[in-house]
Amino acid sequence: MESNLSAKRLRELIRTRQWTKPTSGAAAGYVQANLVMLPKEAAFNFLLFCVRNPKPCPILDVLDPGKFEPYIAPGADLRTDLPHYRIFENGQLKAETEDISDYFHAGMVSFLLGCSFSFENAMIAAGLPIRNIEENKNVSMYVTNRDCRPAGPFSAKLVVTMRPLTPEQAVRAVQVTTRFHLTHGAPVHLGDPAEIGIKDLSRPEFGDAVSIRPGEIPVFWACGVTSQLAAASASLPLVITHAPGHMFVSDLRDDELTIL
Amino acid sequence: MESNLSAKRLRELIRTRQWTKPTSGAAAGYVQANLVMLPKEAAFNFLLFCVRNPKPCPILDVLDPGKFEPYIAPGADLRTDLPHYRIFENGQLKAETEDISDYFHAGMVSFLLGCSFSFENAMIAAGLPIRNIEENKNVSMYVTNRDCRPAGPFSAKLVVTMRPLTPEQAVRAVQVTTRFHLTHGAPVHLGDPAEIGIKDLSRPEFGDAVSIRPGEIPVFWACGVTSQLAAASASLPLVITHAPGHMFVSDLRDDELTIL
Numbered sequence: 001m002e003s004n005l006s007a008k009r010l011r012e013l014i015r016t017r018q019w020t021k022p023t024s025g026a027a028a029g030y031v032q033a034n035l036v037m038l039p040k041e042a043a044f045n046f047l048l049f050c051v052r053n054p055k056p057c058p059i060l061d062v063l064d065p066g067k068f069e070p071y072i073a074p075g076a077d078l079r080t081d082l083p084h085y086r087i088f089e090n091g092q093l094k095a096e097t098e099d100i101s102d103y104f105h106a107g108m109v110s111f112l113l114g115c116s117f118s119f120e121n122a123m124i125a126a127g128l129p130i131r132n133i134e135e136n137k138n139v140s141m142y143v144t145n146r147d148c149r150p151a152g153p154f155s156a157k158l159v160v161t162m163r164p165l166t167p168e169q170a171v172r173a174v175q176v177t178t179r180f181h182l183t184h185g186a187p188v189h190l191g192d193p194a195e196i197g198i199k200d201l202s203r204p205e206f207g208d209a210v211s212i213r214p215g216e217i218p219v220f221w222a223c224g225v226t227s228q229l230a231a232a233s234a235s236l237p238l239v240i241t242h243a244p245g246h247m248f249v250s251d252l253r254d255d256e257l258t259i260l
Numbered sequence: 261m262e263s264n265l266s267a268k269r270l271r272e273l274i275r276t277r278q279w280t281k282p283t284s285g286a287a288a289g290y291v292q293a294n295l296v297m298l299p300k301e302a303a304f305n306f307l308l309f310c311v312r313n314p315k316p317c318p319i320l321d322v323l324d325p326g327k328f329e330p331y332i333a334p335g336a337d338l339r340t341d342l343p344h345y346r347i348f349e350n351g352q353l354k355a356e357t358e359d360i361s362d363y364f365h366a367g368m369v370s371f372l373l374g375c376s377f378s379f380e381n382a383m384i385a386a387g388l389p390i391r392n393i394e395e396n397k398n399v400s401m402y403v404t405n406r407d408c409r410p411a412g413p414f415s416a417k418l419v420v421t422m423r424p425l426t427p428e429q430a431v432r433a434v435q436v437t438t439r440f441h442l443t444h445g446a447p448v449h450l451g452d453p454a455e456i457g458i459k460d461l462s463r464p465e466f467g468d469a470v471s472i473r474p475g476e477i478p479v480f481w482a483c484g485v486t487s488q489l490a491a492a493s494a495s496l497p498l499v500i501t502h503a504p505g506h507m508f509v510s511d512l513r514d515d516e517l518t519i520l
Protein backbone atom coordinates (compact mmCIF):
# COMPACT_ATOMS: atom_id res chain seq x y z
CA MET A 1 0.00 0.00 0.00
CA GLU A 2 1.38 3.36 -1.01
CA SER A 3 -0.16 4.99 2.02
CA ASN A 4 1.86 2.67 4.27
CA LEU A 5 5.25 3.65 2.90
CA SER A 6 7.58 5.43 5.30
CA ALA A 7 8.68 8.90 4.22
CA LYS A 8 12.27 7.64 3.91
CA ARG A 9 11.27 4.72 1.67
CA LEU A 10 9.08 6.95 -0.51
CA ARG A 11 11.99 9.39 -0.97
CA GLU A 12 14.24 6.48 -1.99
CA LEU A 13 11.72 5.41 -4.63
CA ILE A 14 11.55 8.97 -5.90
CA ARG A 15 15.32 9.42 -5.93
CA THR A 16 15.75 6.25 -7.98
CA ARG A 17 12.93 7.33 -10.33
CA GLN A 18 10.77 4.36 -9.42
CA TRP A 19 8.19 6.95 -8.31
CA THR A 20 7.52 9.95 -10.56
CA LYS A 21 3.83 10.63 -9.92
CA PRO A 22 2.10 12.97 -7.41
CA THR A 23 2.63 12.26 -3.70
CA SER A 24 -0.96 12.79 -2.56
CA GLY A 25 -2.05 9.92 -0.33
CA ALA A 26 1.41 8.35 -0.15
CA ALA A 27 3.30 7.84 3.13
CA ALA A 28 0.19 8.81 5.08
CA GLY A 29 0.82 10.67 8.33
CA TYR A 30 4.09 12.25 7.19
CA VAL A 31 4.14 16.00 6.59
CA GLN A 32 4.44 16.96 2.92
CA ALA A 33 5.80 20.35 1.92
CA ASN A 34 5.80 22.95 -0.83
CA LEU A 35 9.30 23.69 -2.15
CA VAL A 36 10.62 27.08 -3.28
CA MET A 37 14.31 27.59 -4.15
CA LEU A 38 15.64 31.02 -5.09
CA PRO A 39 18.90 33.00 -5.15
CA LYS A 40 20.29 34.05 -1.77
CA GLU A 41 20.17 37.74 -2.74
CA ALA A 42 16.37 37.50 -2.60
CA ALA A 43 16.16 35.12 0.36
CA PHE A 44 15.71 37.72 3.12
CA ASN A 45 12.75 39.33 1.38
CA PHE A 46 11.16 35.99 0.53
CA LEU A 47 11.56 34.80 4.11
CA LEU A 48 10.01 38.10 5.18
CA PHE A 49 7.09 37.49 2.79
CA CYS A 50 6.49 34.09 4.40
CA VAL A 51 6.76 35.49 7.95
CA ARG A 52 4.29 38.25 7.05
CA ASN A 53 1.83 35.80 5.48
CA PRO A 54 1.95 32.75 7.76
CA LYS A 55 -1.44 31.32 6.78
CA PRO A 56 -0.66 30.73 3.09
CA CYS A 57 3.12 30.38 3.66
CA PRO A 58 3.76 28.50 6.92
CA ILE A 59 7.51 27.91 7.24
CA LEU A 60 8.56 24.34 8.00
CA ASP A 61 12.24 24.66 7.15
CA VAL A 62 14.66 27.12 5.53
CA LEU A 63 18.08 25.86 4.50
CA ASP A 64 21.39 27.72 4.43
CA PRO A 65 22.52 28.85 0.95
CA GLY A 66 23.70 25.94 -1.19
CA LYS A 67 22.44 23.30 1.27
CA PHE A 68 20.00 20.62 0.16
CA GLU A 69 19.59 18.35 3.24
CA PRO A 70 16.59 19.59 5.26
CA TYR A 71 16.53 19.62 9.04
CA ILE A 72 13.10 17.97 8.90
CA ALA A 73 14.38 15.00 6.86
CA PRO A 74 17.98 14.01 7.67
CA GLY A 75 19.64 12.22 4.75
CA ALA A 76 17.21 13.63 2.20
CA ASP A 77 18.35 15.66 -0.81
CA LEU A 78 16.02 18.38 -2.12
CA ARG A 79 17.73 18.22 -5.54
CA THR A 80 16.63 14.63 -6.19
CA ASP A 81 13.90 13.65 -3.74
CA LEU A 82 10.87 15.29 -5.35
CA PRO A 83 9.18 13.55 -8.28
CA HIS A 84 8.80 16.64 -10.42
CA TYR A 85 10.03 20.24 -10.40
CA ARG A 86 9.22 23.51 -12.13
CA ILE A 87 11.85 25.96 -13.35
CA PHE A 88 11.01 29.68 -13.57
CA GLU A 89 13.26 32.25 -15.23
CA ASN A 90 12.42 35.95 -14.88
CA GLY A 91 9.02 35.01 -13.51
CA GLN A 92 8.11 32.79 -16.47
CA LEU A 93 7.65 29.03 -16.30
CA LYS A 94 10.51 27.70 -18.42
CA ALA A 95 10.48 23.94 -17.85
CA GLU A 96 9.09 21.02 -15.90
CA THR A 97 11.75 18.48 -15.07
CA GLU A 98 12.60 15.48 -12.91
CA ASP A 99 16.20 16.59 -12.64
CA ILE A 100 17.36 20.00 -11.36
CA SER A 101 21.09 19.26 -11.29
CA ASP A 102 21.66 21.66 -14.19
CA TYR A 103 19.91 24.46 -12.28
CA PHE A 104 20.63 24.21 -8.54
CA HIS A 105 23.78 26.07 -7.50
CA ALA A 106 25.63 27.08 -4.32
CA GLY A 107 23.79 30.40 -4.13
CA MET A 108 20.31 28.88 -3.92
CA VAL A 109 18.24 28.99 -0.70
CA SER A 110 15.52 26.36 -0.20
CA PHE A 111 12.22 26.97 1.58
CA LEU A 112 9.86 24.20 2.68
CA LEU A 113 6.32 25.41 3.42
CA GLY A 114 3.38 23.57 4.96
CA CYS A 115 0.73 21.93 2.77
CA SER A 116 -2.91 21.09 3.39
CA PHE A 117 -2.45 17.30 3.14
CA SER A 118 -1.75 17.28 6.90
CA PHE A 119 -5.10 18.69 7.92
CA GLU A 120 -6.95 16.67 5.26
CA ASN A 121 -5.86 13.49 7.04
CA ALA A 122 -7.22 14.93 10.28
CA MET A 123 -10.49 15.93 8.61
CA ILE A 124 -10.94 12.44 7.20
CA ALA A 125 -10.20 10.98 10.65
CA ALA A 126 -12.96 13.24 12.02
CA GLY A 127 -15.42 11.86 9.46
CA LEU A 128 -15.52 15.00 7.33
CA PRO A 129 -15.83 14.66 3.55
CA ILE A 130 -13.07 15.84 1.21
CA ARG A 131 -15.02 16.20 -2.02
CA ASN A 132 -12.03 16.28 -4.38
CA ILE A 133 -10.77 12.99 -2.93
CA GLU A 134 -14.25 11.46 -3.22
CA GLU A 135 -14.38 12.58 -6.85
CA ASN A 136 -10.74 11.63 -7.50
CA LYS A 137 -9.80 15.16 -8.52
CA ASN A 138 -7.22 17.76 -7.56
CA VAL A 139 -8.45 20.25 -4.95
CA SER A 140 -10.09 23.45 -6.32
CA MET A 141 -7.85 26.52 -5.99
CA TYR A 142 -8.85 30.15 -6.54
CA VAL A 143 -6.97 33.45 -6.66
CA THR A 144 -8.82 35.84 -4.31
CA ASN A 145 -8.93 39.65 -4.29
CA ARG A 146 -7.11 39.76 -0.96
CA ASP A 147 -3.59 41.17 -1.03
CA CYS A 148 -0.88 39.42 0.92
CA ARG A 149 1.46 41.72 2.83
CA PRO A 150 4.31 42.37 0.36
CA ALA A 151 8.03 42.13 1.19
CA GLY A 152 10.66 43.73 -1.05
CA PRO A 153 9.93 42.61 -4.63
CA PHE A 154 7.48 39.87 -3.55
CA SER A 155 3.72 40.33 -3.70
CA ALA A 156 0.72 38.12 -4.42
CA LYS A 157 -3.01 37.81 -4.08
CA LEU A 158 -4.01 35.20 -1.52
CA VAL A 159 -4.74 31.83 -3.15
CA VAL A 160 -7.25 29.56 -1.40
CA THR A 161 -8.40 25.96 -1.61
CA MET A 162 -12.12 25.19 -1.31
CA ARG A 163 -13.91 22.21 0.22
CA PRO A 164 -17.74 22.05 0.29
CA LEU A 165 -19.23 21.21 3.70
CA THR A 166 -22.55 21.54 5.49
CA PRO A 167 -22.55 24.35 8.06
CA GLU A 168 -22.35 21.74 10.83
CA GLN A 169 -19.38 20.08 9.17
CA ALA A 170 -17.81 23.51 8.65
CA VAL A 171 -17.89 24.16 12.40
CA ARG A 172 -16.19 20.82 13.04
CA ALA A 173 -13.67 21.52 10.27
CA VAL A 174 -12.71 24.83 11.95
CA GLN A 175 -12.04 22.92 15.16
CA VAL A 176 -10.06 20.16 13.48
CA THR A 177 -7.90 22.38 11.26
CA THR A 178 -7.18 25.02 13.90
CA ARG A 179 -4.65 22.66 15.47
CA PHE A 180 -2.68 22.61 12.21
CA HIS A 181 -1.44 26.19 12.28
CA LEU A 182 1.77 25.18 10.45
CA THR A 183 -0.20 23.66 7.60
CA HIS A 184 -2.59 26.57 6.89
CA GLY A 185 -4.69 26.20 10.07
CA ALA A 186 -8.31 27.35 10.28
CA PRO A 187 -10.29 28.52 7.22
CA VAL A 188 -9.86 32.12 6.04
CA HIS A 189 -13.45 32.40 4.78
CA LEU A 190 -16.71 30.49 4.46
CA GLY A 191 -19.91 31.17 2.54
CA ASP A 192 -20.21 33.78 -0.21
CA PRO A 193 -17.31 33.38 -2.68
CA ALA A 194 -17.89 36.89 -4.10
CA GLU A 195 -16.82 38.42 -0.81
CA ILE A 196 -13.23 37.33 -1.48
CA GLY A 197 -13.40 38.07 -5.19
CA ILE A 198 -14.24 34.63 -6.53
CA LYS A 199 -16.69 35.03 -9.43
CA ASP A 200 -17.36 31.43 -10.44
CA LEU A 201 -16.68 28.38 -8.26
CA SER A 202 -16.97 26.15 -11.32
CA ARG A 203 -13.87 27.76 -12.82
CA PRO A 204 -10.96 27.42 -10.38
CA GLU A 205 -7.65 29.00 -11.43
CA PHE A 206 -5.79 25.81 -10.41
CA GLY A 207 -6.95 22.24 -9.86
CA ASP A 208 -10.40 20.93 -10.68
CA ALA A 209 -13.96 22.02 -9.97
CA VAL A 210 -15.89 19.75 -7.59
CA SER A 211 -19.61 19.34 -7.03
CA ILE A 212 -21.33 21.27 -4.27
CA ARG A 213 -24.39 19.47 -2.93
CA PRO A 214 -27.64 21.04 -1.68
CA GLY A 215 -27.16 22.35 1.86
CA GLU A 216 -23.40 22.72 1.51
CA ILE A 217 -21.40 25.94 1.66
CA PRO A 218 -17.91 26.50 0.27
CA VAL A 219 -15.19 26.66 2.94
CA PHE A 220 -11.89 28.30 2.03
CA TRP A 221 -8.39 27.70 3.38
CA ALA A 222 -5.17 29.61 2.60
CA CYS A 223 -3.13 27.72 0.00
CA GLY A 224 0.61 27.21 -0.49
CA VAL A 225 0.33 28.06 -4.19
CA THR A 226 0.36 31.67 -2.93
CA SER A 227 4.10 31.20 -2.33
CA GLN A 228 4.67 30.22 -5.97
CA LEU A 229 2.82 33.31 -7.23
CA ALA A 230 4.90 35.43 -4.84
CA ALA A 231 8.16 33.81 -5.94
CA ALA A 232 7.28 34.37 -9.61
CA SER A 233 6.24 37.99 -8.95
CA ALA A 234 9.83 39.15 -8.42
CA SER A 235 11.14 38.25 -11.89
CA LEU A 236 14.22 36.55 -10.44
CA PRO A 237 16.76 34.96 -12.79
CA LEU A 238 15.93 31.53 -11.34
CA VAL A 239 13.22 30.03 -9.12
CA ILE A 240 12.78 26.28 -8.66
CA THR A 241 9.58 24.87 -7.15
CA HIS A 242 7.91 21.48 -6.85
CA ALA A 243 5.44 20.70 -9.62
CA PRO A 244 1.84 20.86 -8.34
CA GLY A 245 0.97 17.78 -6.31
CA HIS A 246 4.56 16.49 -6.44
CA MET A 247 5.56 17.51 -2.91
CA PHE A 248 8.56 16.96 -0.68
CA VAL A 249 7.77 14.28 1.94
CA SER A 250 9.48 15.01 5.28
CA ASP A 251 10.13 12.82 8.32
CA LEU A 252 7.86 15.02 10.46
CA ARG A 253 4.57 13.42 11.50
CA ASP A 254 1.39 15.45 11.06
CA ASP A 255 0.80 15.49 14.80
CA GLU A 256 4.24 16.96 15.56
CA LEU A 257 3.11 20.20 13.92
CA THR A 258 0.10 20.77 16.11
CA ILE A 259 0.23 22.87 19.25
CA LEU A 260 -2.65 21.01 20.86
CA MET B 261 -4.28 53.58 36.55
CA GLU B 262 -1.21 52.63 34.53
CA SER B 263 -2.78 49.32 33.61
CA ASN B 264 -5.73 51.14 32.00
CA LEU B 265 -3.62 53.18 29.58
CA SER B 266 -4.10 52.43 25.90
CA ALA B 267 -0.98 51.30 24.06
CA LYS B 268 -1.08 54.47 21.97
CA ARG B 269 -1.28 56.73 25.04
CA LEU B 270 1.54 54.84 26.77
CA ARG B 271 3.75 55.24 23.69
CA GLU B 272 3.01 58.99 23.67
CA LEU B 273 4.10 59.26 27.32
CA ILE B 274 7.27 57.34 26.49
CA ARG B 275 8.03 59.40 23.38
CA THR B 276 7.72 62.64 25.36
CA ARG B 277 9.86 61.18 28.18
CA GLN B 278 7.05 61.40 30.71
CA TRP B 279 7.48 57.62 31.08
CA THR B 280 11.01 56.19 31.36
CA LYS B 281 10.47 53.18 33.63
CA PRO B 282 9.75 49.50 32.82
CA THR B 283 6.51 48.71 30.97
CA SER B 284 5.51 45.64 33.01
CA GLY B 285 1.86 45.91 34.04
CA ALA B 286 1.20 49.02 31.97
CA ALA B 287 -1.45 49.12 29.19
CA ALA B 288 -2.74 45.72 30.28
CA GLY B 289 -4.03 43.50 27.49
CA TYR B 290 -1.77 44.97 24.80
CA VAL B 291 1.01 42.80 23.44
CA GLN B 292 4.50 43.91 24.49
CA ALA B 293 7.53 42.96 22.43
CA ASN B 294 11.28 42.42 22.59
CA LEU B 295 13.19 44.67 20.17
CA VAL B 296 16.32 43.74 18.21
CA MET B 297 17.76 46.06 15.55
CA LEU B 298 20.77 45.02 13.49
CA PRO B 299 22.44 45.76 10.13
CA LYS B 300 20.64 44.50 7.03
CA GLU B 301 23.66 42.42 5.99
CA ALA B 302 22.94 40.16 8.99
CA ALA B 303 19.15 40.32 8.79
CA PHE B 304 18.55 37.15 6.75
CA ASN B 305 20.54 34.99 9.15
CA PHE B 306 18.94 36.57 12.21
CA LEU B 307 15.48 36.07 10.76
CA LEU B 308 16.49 32.48 10.05
CA PHE B 309 17.61 32.11 13.68
CA CYS B 310 14.18 33.27 14.85
CA VAL B 311 12.34 31.00 12.41
CA ARG B 312 14.45 28.04 13.55
CA ASN B 313 13.83 28.81 17.23
CA PRO B 314 10.20 29.91 17.40
CA LYS B 315 9.66 29.17 21.10
CA PRO B 316 12.26 31.64 22.45
CA CYS B 317 12.07 33.97 19.41
CA PRO B 318 8.44 34.19 18.21
CA ILE B 319 8.29 36.76 15.40
CA LEU B 320 5.61 39.44 15.76
CA ASP B 321 6.92 41.87 13.17
CA VAL B 322 9.99 42.44 10.99
CA LEU B 323 10.44 45.84 9.35
CA ASP B 324 12.04 46.68 6.02
CA PRO B 325 15.59 48.13 6.26
CA GLY B 326 15.58 51.68 7.61
CA LYS B 327 11.88 51.59 8.57
CA PHE B 328 10.80 52.32 12.12
CA GLU B 329 6.96 52.25 12.00
CA PRO B 330 5.78 48.72 12.86
CA TYR B 331 2.85 47.03 11.14
CA ILE B 332 1.53 46.06 14.57
CA ALA B 333 1.42 49.68 15.80
CA PRO B 334 0.62 52.22 13.06
CA GLY B 335 1.98 55.68 13.89
CA ALA B 336 4.54 54.34 16.35
CA ASP B 337 8.28 54.98 16.00
CA LEU B 338 10.69 52.31 17.23
CA ARG B 339 13.45 54.95 17.58
CA THR B 340 11.61 56.89 20.27
CA ASP B 341 8.77 54.79 21.66
CA LEU B 342 10.67 52.53 24.05
CA PRO B 343 11.65 53.87 27.48
CA HIS B 344 15.20 52.51 27.44
CA TYR B 345 17.55 50.91 24.92
CA ARG B 346 20.81 48.99 24.94
CA ILE B 347 23.59 49.53 22.41
CA PHE B 348 25.96 46.66 21.59
CA GLU B 349 29.11 47.09 19.52
CA ASN B 350 31.04 43.99 18.41
CA GLY B 351 28.97 41.90 20.80
CA GLN B 352 29.78 44.07 23.84
CA LEU B 353 27.27 46.19 25.74
CA LYS B 354 28.44 49.73 25.08
CA ALA B 355 25.67 51.96 26.44
CA GLU B 356 22.16 52.16 27.87
CA THR B 357 20.28 55.13 26.51
CA GLU B 358 16.85 56.71 26.14
CA ASP B 359 17.76 58.07 22.74
CA ILE B 360 19.02 56.01 19.81
CA SER B 361 18.97 58.78 17.20
CA ASP B 362 22.77 58.80 17.07
CA TYR B 363 22.81 55.07 16.33
CA PHE B 364 19.84 54.09 14.13
CA HIS B 365 20.56 54.35 10.40
CA ALA B 366 18.94 53.48 7.06
CA GLY B 367 20.63 50.07 6.97
CA MET B 368 19.11 48.82 10.24
CA VAL B 369 16.43 46.11 10.29
CA SER B 370 14.07 45.93 13.30
CA PHE B 371 12.67 42.71 14.77
CA LEU B 372 9.81 42.61 17.29
CA LEU B 373 9.55 39.31 19.16
CA GLY B 374 6.86 38.05 21.55
CA CYS B 375 7.23 38.42 25.31
CA SER B 376 5.79 36.46 28.21
CA PHE B 377 3.70 39.33 29.59
CA SER B 378 0.86 38.18 27.30
CA PHE B 379 0.52 34.74 28.83
CA GLU B 380 1.12 36.06 32.37
CA ASN B 381 -2.10 38.06 32.05
CA ALA B 382 -3.90 34.90 30.98
CA MET B 383 -2.36 32.92 33.86
CA ILE B 384 -3.50 35.55 36.36
CA ALA B 385 -6.98 35.50 34.82
CA ALA B 386 -6.99 31.71 35.36
CA GLY B 387 -6.16 32.19 39.06
CA LEU B 388 -2.58 30.96 38.75
CA PRO B 389 0.11 32.61 40.89
CA ILE B 390 2.99 34.55 39.33
CA ARG B 391 5.49 34.48 42.17
CA ASN B 392 7.73 37.29 40.92
CA ILE B 393 4.74 39.62 40.66
CA GLU B 394 3.58 38.60 44.16
CA GLU B 395 7.08 39.35 45.48
CA ASN B 396 7.43 42.49 43.36
CA LYS B 397 10.51 41.18 41.58
CA ASN B 398 11.70 40.65 38.03
CA VAL B 399 11.05 37.13 36.70
CA SER B 400 13.91 34.62 37.24
CA MET B 401 15.82 33.84 34.03
CA TYR B 402 18.37 31.06 33.50
CA VAL B 403 20.74 30.10 30.70
CA THR B 404 20.18 26.38 30.00
CA ASN B 405 22.51 23.80 28.47
CA ARG B 406 20.21 23.43 25.46
CA ASP B 407 21.57 24.70 22.15
CA CYS B 408 19.31 26.69 19.90
CA ARG B 409 19.53 25.81 16.22
CA PRO B 410 22.19 28.19 14.87
CA ALA B 411 21.84 30.31 11.71
CA GLY B 412 24.88 31.84 10.03
CA PRO B 413 26.88 33.66 12.71
CA PHE B 414 24.06 33.49 15.28
CA SER B 415 24.01 30.93 18.08
CA ALA B 416 22.83 30.83 21.69
CA LYS B 417 21.92 28.59 24.56
CA LEU B 418 18.19 28.59 25.27
CA VAL B 419 17.28 31.06 28.03
CA VAL B 420 14.21 30.23 30.15
CA THR B 421 12.01 32.00 32.67
CA MET B 422 10.85 30.08 35.76
CA ARG B 423 7.60 30.26 37.70
CA PRO B 424 6.98 27.98 40.71
CA LEU B 425 3.63 26.15 40.65
CA THR B 426 2.05 23.10 42.26
CA PRO B 427 1.78 20.14 39.86
CA GLU B 428 -1.96 20.80 39.54
CA GLN B 429 -1.33 24.44 38.72
CA ALA B 430 1.39 23.37 36.27
CA VAL B 431 -1.13 21.30 34.31
CA ARG B 432 -3.48 24.28 34.13
CA ALA B 433 -0.59 26.56 33.15
CA VAL B 434 0.27 24.26 30.23
CA GLN B 435 -3.32 24.56 29.04
CA VAL B 436 -3.48 28.33 29.48
CA THR B 437 -0.12 29.15 27.87
CA THR B 438 -0.46 26.73 24.95
CA ARG B 439 -2.83 29.18 23.28
CA PHE B 440 -0.09 31.83 23.28
CA HIS B 441 2.21 30.20 20.75
CA LEU B 442 3.41 33.63 19.53
CA THR B 443 4.43 34.63 23.04
CA HIS B 444 6.49 31.55 23.98
CA GLY B 445 3.55 29.14 24.29
CA ALA B 446 3.64 26.05 26.51
CA PRO B 447 6.51 25.36 28.96
CA VAL B 448 9.71 23.77 27.64
CA HIS B 449 10.41 21.89 30.89
CA LEU B 450 9.08 21.27 34.38
CA GLY B 451 10.61 19.68 37.45
CA ASP B 452 14.32 18.94 37.83
CA PRO B 453 16.35 22.05 36.91
CA ALA B 454 19.55 19.98 36.53
CA GLU B 455 18.07 18.24 33.51
CA ILE B 456 18.36 21.45 31.50
CA GLY B 457 21.68 22.44 33.04
CA ILE B 458 20.49 24.79 35.77
CA LYS B 459 22.67 24.24 38.84
CA ASP B 460 21.16 26.62 41.37
CA LEU B 461 17.66 28.10 41.14
CA SER B 462 18.60 30.72 43.74
CA ARG B 463 21.14 32.21 41.35
CA PRO B 464 19.41 33.19 38.09
CA GLU B 465 21.60 34.65 35.34
CA PHE B 466 19.06 37.46 34.79
CA GLY B 467 16.27 38.86 36.95
CA ASP B 468 15.68 37.93 40.58
CA ALA B 469 15.37 34.71 42.55
CA VAL B 470 11.87 34.00 43.91
CA SER B 471 10.75 31.73 46.73
CA ILE B 472 9.59 28.21 45.93
CA ARG B 473 7.08 26.93 48.46
CA PRO B 474 6.67 23.35 49.71
CA GLY B 475 4.80 21.27 47.17
CA GLU B 476 5.76 23.50 44.25
CA ILE B 477 7.87 22.55 41.25
CA PRO B 478 9.73 24.93 38.95
CA VAL B 479 8.07 25.37 35.53
CA PHE B 480 10.22 26.73 32.70
CA TRP B 481 9.22 28.72 29.60
CA ALA B 482 11.41 29.78 26.65
CA CYS B 483 12.49 33.40 27.08
CA GLY B 484 13.01 36.27 24.62
CA VAL B 485 16.39 37.10 26.20
CA THR B 486 17.63 34.21 24.04
CA SER B 487 17.35 36.59 21.07
CA GLN B 488 19.62 39.13 22.73
CA LEU B 489 22.29 36.49 23.41
CA ALA B 490 22.01 35.36 19.80
CA ALA B 491 22.24 38.93 18.47
CA ALA B 492 25.34 39.58 20.62
CA SER B 493 26.94 36.26 19.56
CA ALA B 494 27.68 37.49 16.04
CA SER B 495 29.98 40.41 17.02
CA LEU B 496 28.17 42.80 14.70
CA PRO B 497 29.32 46.42 14.49
CA LEU B 498 25.97 47.54 15.94
CA VAL B 499 23.00 45.91 17.65
CA ILE B 500 20.26 47.90 19.38
CA THR B 501 17.83 46.20 21.78
CA HIS B 502 15.29 47.26 24.39
CA ALA B 503 16.66 47.43 27.92
CA PRO B 504 15.32 44.54 30.05
CA GLY B 505 11.72 45.17 31.11
CA HIS B 506 11.48 48.29 28.92
CA MET B 507 9.51 46.73 26.09
CA PHE B 508 7.80 48.01 22.96
CA VAL B 509 4.02 48.17 23.50
CA SER B 510 2.07 47.32 20.34
CA ASP B 511 -1.56 47.87 19.35
CA LEU B 512 -2.15 44.10 19.18
CA ARG B 513 -4.35 42.67 21.93
CA ASP B 514 -3.13 39.55 23.74
CA ASP B 515 -6.09 37.57 22.44
CA GLU B 516 -5.35 38.42 18.81
CA LEU B 517 -2.21 36.28 19.05
CA THR B 518 -3.93 33.10 20.12
CA ILE B 519 -5.04 30.47 17.65
CA LEU B 520 -7.80 29.21 19.92
